[in-house]
Amino acid sequence: MHGAGTKSFDIAWVREQFPSLSLQYRRHGSAFLDGPAGTQVPKQVMDAVEYYFLGANANTYGAFLTSQRTNEMIVSARAAMADFFNCDPNEVVFGQNMTTITFALARAIGRELQPGDEIVVTTLDHDANVAPWRALEEKGVVIRQVDIHETDCTLDLDDLKGKITAKTKLIAVGYASNMVGTINPVAEITKLAHAAGALAFVDAVHFAPHGLIDVKAIDCDFLVCSPYKFFGPHMGTLYGKREQLEKFKPYKVRPATNTSPECWETGTQVQELIAGIGAAVDYIAALGRHCDPRVKSRREALAAAYRATHEYETGLLARLISGLETIPGMRIFGITDRKRFDERCSTLSFRLGDHHPTKIATFLGERGIFTWDGNFYALNLSERLGVEQHGGVVRVGLVHYNTAEEVDRLLAALHQFVAN
Ligand SMILES: Cc1ncc(COP(=O)(O)O)c(C=O)c1O
Numbered sequence: 001m002h003g004a005g006t007k008s009f010d011i012a013w014v015r016e017q018f019p020s021l022s023l024q025y026r027r028h029g030s031a032f033l034d035g036p037a038g039t040q041v042p043k044q045v046m047d048a049v050e051y052y053f054l055g056a057n058a059n060t061y062g063a064f065l066t067s068q069r070t071n072e073m074i075v076s077a078r079a080a081m082a083d084f085f086n087c088d089p090n091e092v093v094f095g096q097n098m099t100t101i102t103f104a105l106a107r108a109i110g111r112e113l114q115p116g117d118e119i120v121v122t123t124l125d126h127d128a129n130v131a132p133w134r135a136l137e138e139k140g141v142v143i144r145q146v147d148i149h150e151t152d153c154t155l156d157l158d159d160l161k162g163k164i165t166a167k168t169k170l171i172a173v174g175y176a177s178n179m180v181g182t183i184n185p186v187a188e189i190t191k192l193a194h195a196a197g198a199l200a201f202v203d204a205v206h207f208a209p210h211g212l213i214d215v216k217a218i219d220c221d222f223l224v225c226s227p228y229k230f231f232g233p234h235m236g237t238l239y240g241k242r243e244q245l246e247k248f249k250p251y252k253v254r255p256a257t258n259t260s261p262e263c264w265e266t267g268t269q270v271q272e273l274i275a276g277i278g279a280a281v282d283y284i285a286a287l288g289r290h291c292d293p294r295v296k297s298r299r300e301a302l303a304a305a306y307r308a309t310h311e312y313e314t315g316l317l318a319r320l321i322s323g324l325e326t327i328p329g330m331r332i333f334g335i336t337d338r339k340r341f342d343e344r345c346s347t348l349s350f351r352l353g354d355h356h357p358t359k360i361a362t363f364l365g366e367r368g369i370f371t372w373d374g375n376f377y378a379l380n381l382s383e384r385l386g387v388e389q390h391g392g393v394v395r396v397g398l399v400h401y402n403t404a405e406e407v408d409r410l411l412a413a414l415h416q417f418v419a420n
Contacts, residue, residue, distance in 0.1 A: 036178050049272050081277065090242065120143075122155060129203040130172070152335050202222070235273045331352075
């Protein structure tokens with residue numbers, strides 16, 4: 001394999017890194033098509049967590065070995081996430097998960113807002129990028145919600161422009177939809193926000209396993225993502241432009257530092273998992289080096305990894321869509337045009353006739369094929385598409401450790417489901 005263009009992707013090498021992929025269920029292999037709700041974890045992440053417990057387990061800033069190791073580990077994980085985001089390490093904040101981070105940040109930003117100030121959210125977003133902003137309605141903040149084009153589940157940018165006013169203080173937008181895979185033009189939206197004197201907050205949780213994030217190129221003020229969606233442990237991370245992290249004041253205990261980014265990390269962090277975050281970034285970089293041994297820096301290695309996985313995932317997605325389109329009663333949500341695959345990632349939702357999504361997911365689950373059903377907290381979208389009251393959709397998530405055989409197994413099982 002190898003080669004910059006990754007003509008063939010070394011899927012065998014990838015799968016060797018993920019021990020849980022060999023899980024057997026009722027004499028079936030397990031097909032993990034549930035990645036959008038949390039991906040599997042490579043061995044090096046597990047090793048990093050174990051190593052932390054074995055040799056570095058202590059709280060921070062003590063005058064002894066394990067505490068010093070903890071400090072060093074956090075510095076190193078922050079540097080890894082800085083490469084991941086393309087920012088400075090002191091612009092990286094660790095937290096419990098994206099939802100908790102966003103509620104805390106929204107509350108801190110809300111301190112500075114006046115009744116009548118406006119925030120723009122979207123119909124395409126996970127509720128974790130809606131509810132924390134809506135919570136500010138209690139203070140008199142006005143929330144404006146941008147609609148979608150129903151035919152391809154893309155954001156209606158004209159509607160977005162119309163929703164921005166002189167009172168807009170922040171635009172909260174997703175990088176990619178966790179239900180239908182649409183990728184939003186976040187750099188363009190950030191420009192619109194800044195032109196109106198507003199902040200841009202990007203939820204990159206769903207995009208992170210599929211594409212290289214570059215906060216400098218986007219120029220957003222804040223961006224969040226959750227390592228458990230990109231092969232790491234269950235935590236959340238925030239990028240905040242330094243001047244913004246310093247401008248806003250987090251709610252915190254008095255003895256804790258006022259220096260950013262640490263002042264945003266309230267209470268004792270899940271240090272063992274921060275060790276795992278650094279290892280997750282290093283796994284992606286190792287994949288990049290495996291795909292293109294010529295890369296030098298970790299950032300270049302991350303870029304090489306995402307180039308390779310994007311091409312591979314796009315191939316799987318095309319195979320999935322071609323197969324689904326042959327199944328009677330199939331309704332796929334979002335972009336299906338192969339020429340527009342750069343506008344979406346490899347997460348796909350469908351409905352099949354009038355069948356309840358839970359029934360389909362259960363049928364697949366019994367055959368060792370793990371998919372999600374429901375709304376995945378993309379509540380606005382589920383309601384807008386008229387599926388909320390019917391159990392939502394079935395979601396298939398393809399990430400770089402999935403295979404063409406798994407896609408074929410899924411398609412064969414769906415044909416069997418329809419025939420039953
Ligand atoms: C797009 C998106 N945003 C936000 C979240 C919430 O993330 P967390 O579980 O880290 O709070 C999710 C989780 O599924 C998501 O998919």
